[in-house]
Amino acid sequence: MKTPPIIDQTQPDPIDRERRKALGCIAGWAGAAVVWSVAGGVPRALGATDSGVKLTAANAFTFVQISDTHIGFHKEANPDVAASLRRAIADINALEHKPALVVHTGDVSHLSKSEEFGQARELLQEIRVERVHTVPGEHDALDEGLGGYLKVFDHDGRQRAWYSFDQGGVHFIGLSNVLNFKLGTMTSLGDEQLAWLKRDLGNVSHSTPIVVLGHIPMWTVYAPWGWGTADADAALALLKPFGSVTVLNGHVHQILQKVEGNIALHTARSLAYPLPTPGQEGIGEPGPVKVPAGELGKLLGTRQLTVVRGQHALALIDTPIER
Amino acid sequence: MKFLPLLLGSTLFVAMAAHAAAGLPASAAAHQNVAIQKFAFAPKEITIAAGTTLVWINHDETPHTIIASDGSFVSKAMDTDDRYEHTFATAGDYTYFCTLHPYMTGTIHVRAAAAGR
Numbered sequence: 001m002k003t004p005p006i007i008d009q010t011q012p013d014p015i016d017r018e019r020r021k022a023l024g025c026i027a028g029w030a031g032a033a034v035v036w037s038v039a040g041g042v043p044r045a046l047g048a049t050d051s052g053v054k055l056t057a058a059n060a061f062t063f064v065q066i067s068d069t070h071i072g073f074h075k076e077a078n079p080d081v082a083a084s085l086r087r088a089i090a091d092i093n094a095l096e097h098k099p100a101l102v103v104h105t106g107d108v109s110h111l112s113k114s115e116e117f118g119q120a121r122e123l124l125q126e127i128r129v130e131r132v133h134t135v136p137g138e139h140d141a142l143d144e145g146l147g148g149y150l151k152v153f154d155h156d157g158r159q160r161a162w163y164s165f166d167q168g169g170v171h172f173i174g175l176s177n178v179l180n181f182k183l184g185t186m187t188s189l190g191d192e193q194l195a196w197l198k199r200d201l202g203n204v205s206h207s208t209p210i211v212v213l214g215h216i217p218m219w220t221v222y223a224p225w226g227w228g229t230a231d232a233d234a235a236l237a238l239l240k241p242f243g244s245v246t247v248l249n250g251h252v253h254q255i256l257q258k259v260e261g262n263i264a265l266h267t268a269r270s271l272a273y274p275l276p277t278p279g280q281e282g283i284g285e286p287g288p289v290k291v292p293a294g295e296l297g298k299l300l301g302t303r304q305l306t307v308v309r310g311q312h313a314l315a316l317i318d319t320p321i322e323r
Numbered sequence: 324m325k326f327l328p329l330l331l332g333s334t335l336f337v338a339m340a341a342h343a344a345a346g347l348p349a350s351a352a353a354h355q356n357v358a359i360q361k362f363a364f365a366p367k368e369i370t371i372a373a374g375t376t377l378v379w380i381n382h383d384e385t386p387h388t389i390i391a392s393d394g395s396f397v398s399k400a401m402d403t404d405d406r407y408e409h410t411f412a413t414a415g416d417y418t419y420f421c422t423l424h425p426y427m428t429g430t431i432h433v434r435a436a437a438a439g440r
Binding site: 075076077110111112138139142143181182183184185186187224225226284285286287288 | 361362363383384385386388392399400402403418419420422423424425426428
């Protein structure tokens with residue numbers, strides 16, 4: 001019996017052995033699941049278990065985004081975030097077009113506690129997918145910085161929260177924008193990470209589709225709530241020469257998007273609780289929004305993305321966990 | 324009878340000032356609370372005597388932190404109802420913010436406890 005570190009115990013078929021290898025690289029994800037596909041260089045999003053969109057290319061490269069699982073949160077807005085994640089996992093595992101990987105765009109945990117990271121890792125192991133890649137959210141960087149997070153979700157053993165890898169013809173880049181908080185300003189990536197990004201992109205051809213993962217939106221969604229990244233423009237400038245760039249963010253617990261030339265930026269739903277829309281009337285702060293029972297699942301969800309050959313944009317399908 | 328509460332309050336204030344002037348340990352000096360609610364510090368700006376202990380209490384469902392701009396005091400993450408306290412021994416002006424929500428800012432003016440010192 002091989003017992004790799006991350007195992008799909010529910011369906012021990014031969015494919016799972018490969019999946020297990022990939023799952024060993026789990027970095028963590030929390031929140032909504034979104035499936036992204038890349039076909040011919042352009043990511044498109046497909047909703048988990050969504051039958052509305054058919055993939056035409058049998059070999060289309062598909063992946064899923066989830067975000068903001070906040071494992072450890074147990075307040076009125078969602079007393080059972082683990083159950084919400086499990087529903088998302090069931091959706092992902094039921095996808096007709098199996099995703100090649102899952103990405104989690106941060107806030108895996110709620111309070112950066114080791115038991116929260118441990119529980120998150122166990123839950124993520126239930127996803128029947130080759131790999132789960134995470135980037136940290138600010139909730140994963142409390143008290144001891146990213147030390148606790150990296151104990152469980154170190155992507156490449158380098159003890160840093162940014163990395164890149166290639167899969168399905170796509171160059172994936174994971175970034176961290178959750179450490180450089182300064183009084184009265186939005187967060188930032190920082191010069192060290194930007195320098196790394198420049199070097200990393202130097203090895204990538206401009207025709208390669210790029211998918212960037214980062215927790216806090218890489219455009220200014222709403223500055224009074226800190227919903228933006230102060231030096232995002234420097235990163236986007238480095239990405240500008242590439243024909244297909246898809247930036248996947250979390251943090252705001254809702255679907256928002258912006259397109260700038262060849263760069264498409266998307267935020268995803270959470271799998272924990274909704275947040276208000278930016279500056280929502282009657283709500284002065286970005287705290288958890290309580291909704292009537294039965295409504296919560298409609299506001300949490302996953303995203304499926306497909307890279308479609310010959311198209312610049314990925315196909316995206318956002319699917320709530322309650323339909 | 325109507326003036327009695329006011330009188331008592333004044334007496335208490337004088338007594339506290341006297342303690343501070345006598346150089347009693349900080350623990351015997353005043354405690355004052357700062358509420359954290361709706362992603363804001365209340366009061367946002369506060370003036371206290373040196374030796375006063377400020378107690379922050381988080382009333383939000385979201386965790387917050389306290390960090391001085393000059394790094395002189397730093398809290399751990401505070402979940403709902405968690406508290407953090409810090410005693411300000413030295414006169415000066417201190418700005419602080421929440422590292423999770425850097426637009427949450429506050430200012431503390433610490434004044435010398437008594438004129439005689």
